[in-house]
Amino acid sequence: MSSQKRTKIAIIGAGPAGTTLSMGLSKEKIDHVLIDRSTFPRDKICGDALSGKVVYALNRVKPDVVNQIASNTKDYLPSWGISFIAPNRKRLDIPFTTDKNHVKQAPGFIATREDFDHLMVQNTPSEFCEQRFGTKVNQTEIKIDGVHITLDDGSVIDADAVVDCSGTRSDLAKDYGIELEHNHYCAGLRRYYEGVEGLSEEGYIELHFINDVLPGYFWIFPMTNNRVNVGLGMLSASVSKNKINLKKELDRIVSEHPEISKRFKNAKPLETVKGWGLPLGSKKRKLSFNRLLFCGDAASIIDPFTGEGIGNAMISAKYAADVLSKAVKENDFSEALLKEYDEQVYHHLWPELNMSHQLQKMVKYPWLFNFVANKGLKSNEFKTLLTSMFENVDLRKKFKDPRFYLRLLFNK
Ligand SMILES: Cc1cc2nc3c(=O)[nH]c(=O)nc-3n(C[C@H](O)[C@H](O)[C@H](O)COP(=O)(O)OP(=O)(O)OC[C@H]3O[C@@H](n4cnc5c(N)ncnc54)[C@H](O)[C@@H]3O)c2cc1C
Known part of the structure; x- marks a missing residue:
């Protein structure tokens, strides 16, 4: 295909950040193109836990998606809290809400990213959104008078501004100084199982801090249909320094850990172990430039303690939509105007990211x-x-x- 398209905003990536931004721009009646190299549904390696921030962001851009999630009990498991299991095996159960009796639905959910990202994509079509799926962005040129994007199907998109929502391995982010640094990057593994025992009745997600894999954690997240998302994450700097083979450690915990292995005695793995990286928000970065913003993993804003990135990605996208709405109204896509985006993102997320960074450091001890x-x-x-x-x-x-x-x- 060889075509030329003119639009206001180009969004690279239709994960949680890109789709939230698309819904936000449609709400503001702003023309945009949403591009993804994949077609949906597609898998994404993740722990699959959707926190209250996901619900918060959706309520601001398209509240009906929350109803679609809450009413789909086949694919979405309601989650009411989180259990931290300390190295001494003391268990701290933290509910997601202080007032369970007065909320109409669970604060969080667990669902495969195949289902969640597909649902998000299904909620993007509008008269303001053009979707380009199954084609990759090959080149993004940011010029004084606009942005010029070339896709690998040969088509070209000219936009007033571009938002990079392309996730962890964004070349554009690297070019603009958002580097993947070993001290601010986590390696993560995931394996689905069925038949794991001892799960919480209320869909509590479990983070186990185990002596042999500190600083890092092993997780067990319950899902619908007797399935469980199991994984292990650790700071890349520690993986390299201590020459840790994460896959071996994951297998060892499941088969040998004195308490955990008992829960897996009748469990069956549903896939091979898969891995992907988590760019952590333990350091502030510059996220806005002339005609360019970074959202979600491309902006490195994952919680350094819990590994939560979906909610933060969606919240960043919500602020991107707000600032871009102003930019479109004033026809001003300069860094001077767009820098309000950095202020909004860090004003709302930094206190938590910073606190989580302190907790992450504590895990070393x-x-x-x-x-x-x-x-x-x-x-x-x-x-x-x-x-x-x-x-x-x-x-x-x-x-x-x-x-x-x-x-x-x-x-x-
Ligand atoms: C092992 C692991 C466990 C995790 N567990 C959790 C968890 O339980 N809860 C949680 O909240 N977070 C978790 N996270 C983090 C979470 O997965 C990410 O923070 C989240 O996916 C970020 O969303 P995003 O939209 O920024 O990027 P992504 O979800 O990565 O989406 C990026 C999209 O961009 C597309 N793309 C990339 N390059 C191009 C290109 N050149 N052209 C076109 N399209 C492109 C991709 O196909 C993709 O669809 C986990 C991460 C890992 C690795």
């Missing part, structure tokens, strides 16, 4: 982690803090106050 887990078991304030992180409560003021940390450590 099992005794400290055990100490905090023991404290957390006794301290309601600590539990409430973690719950409110998941509930999206504005925590900025608390995080800035050093007395808050002192209270956490020394209160009963």
Whole structure:
């Protein structure tokens, strides 16, 4: 195919970031083209946990998608909380909501990315959105008067601005200084199983911090149809430094760990082990340039402690839609105007990302982690803090106050 298309905004990538942005732009009646190298449905290696932030972002761009998720009990397992299992095997159960009796649906869900990303894509068609799927962006040229994009099917798109939502291995992000650095990047593995025992009745996701694989964690996320998403993630710097073979460690935990292996005695793997990277938001980056924004994994904003990236990707896309709406109205796509995007993203996400970075560092010291887990078991304030992180409560003021940390450590 060889064609030329003129549009306002080009979006590269139709994962959670790209599709959320597309819904946001359609809501603002802004012409755009949504491009993805894949056709949907397609798999994406992930833990598949959709946090309250996913619901939060969808409620701002297209609330009906939340109803579609909540009513689809075949593919989406409601999740009411998270269990942290410390190296000393103490278990800290943190509900996602402080008031379970007064919410109409679960705060989080677990579903395969094949299903979730497909649902997101199915919700993008509108008179303002043109989809180009199954074709890859080969080249993006950013000029003074516009953006020129060449696809590998030979077609060309001219836009006022481009948003890179192409995920972890974005060449454009690398060109603009958003490098994948070993200290801010995590390696992750996933394997689906069926028949794992001892799962929470309320769809709690489990993060196990195990001595042999610190700093990193092993996860068990329950799903519908008796399936489970099992995985292992660890900071790349630690994987290289300690020469860790993550796949071997995953197999070893499942077959030899004194407690965990018992839960897998009747389990059956449904696939081979698969791996992908997680660009962490443990460092601030510049995300806006003339006629260009980065969203989601291309912006490196995954939570460094929990590995949550879908909600952050969608929240960044929501702010991108807001700022682009202003840019379109003022016909100004300069860095000076677009930099408001960085301010919005970091104003809302940095307090949490920073706090998670501190927690991630703590994982290097099992005794400290055990100490905090023991404290957390006794301290309601600590539990409430973690719950409110998941509930999206504005925590900025608390995080800035050093007395808050002192209270956490020394209160009963
Ligand atoms: C092992 C693992 C476990 C994880 N677990 C969780 C979890 O449980 N919960 C959670 O919230 N997050 C999790 N994450 C993080 C989460 O997967 C990402 O943060 C999320 O997918 C980011 O969404 P995105 O839209 O930015 O990018 P992606 O989902 O990667 O989407 C990018 C899209 O861009 C397309 N694309 C790429 N290059 C091009 C190109 N040149 N031209 C056209 N299209 C292109 C791709 O085909 C893809 O569809 C996990 C990640 C890993 C690796």
